[in-house]
């Protein structure tokens with residue numbers, strides 16, 4: 421396998437074969453993100469991708485999971501994605517899932533029929549970064565999508581047979597607007613109907629726009645205790661009708677939470693209340709990571 425630059429994957433893809441079908445992120449403008457700051461976006465040559473897959477087949481005797489990267493591999497045309505999915509399942513008949521990073525624009529550029537076709541050819545889940553449910557935060561971070569568009573993208577994927585794992589970021593509006601960020605993110609979790617929700621906590625590369633805002637006094641980071649209070653308010657407002665797996669067990673989080681919404685909501689809120697009383701339960705800053 422040939423890889424170009426740093427490779428990012430969701431924690432749940434730790435045991436997947438990682439295949440770069442695109443390089444970088446076609447959006448590459450979010451003010452908190454440095455993942456693809458050094459990469460000029462391009463689509464990788466299809467023959468080169470197929471050659472990598474063939475080499476992987478020769479190298480690995482058992483591949484049951486494949487993850488397509490980089491940042492928004494879902495931006496490829498549906499026809500090309502189908503050819504890649506077919507190649508994977510032909511080469512690796514033991515493969516049980518192919519997942520991918522995507523953004524709202526990629527999803528809404530495809531018809532529901534195209535998404536259903538991708539599901540039929542074995543695309544199981546799209547990881548989508550919503551970051552916040554608050555319209556003002558989405559604008560400030562230059563997400564390039566509105567709250568309504570993100571909800572529509574998640575609902576379209578889920579009804580097309582592709583599960584979604586949607587990421588939000590604690591502390592993304594700093595001290596200025598944490599209450600709105602929390603309430604609107606909670607209500608968005610209620611409305612959108614994602615199968616999985618993942619909550620990270622803001623950590624910044626010094627090259628990002630928000631890091632510059634902090635240096636110039638335009639943005640104030642939340643303290644760990646304030647992050648817990650924000651998460652509490654967020655969860656209080658999250659009442660999805662369709663069951664949803666909620667996780668905040670990323671290396672960046674101060675407190676690890678995992679449960680199903682709505683069933684485990686009270687247990688997770690109690691965990692947060694305990695952390696509010698005893699900040700010793702929170703991860704030390706030295707052990708956090710992106």
Ligand code: SF4
Nearest residue numbers: 445448449450453491
């Ligand atoms: S957060 Fe996602 S969409 Fe935004 S620049 Fe980073 S990879 Fe691209």
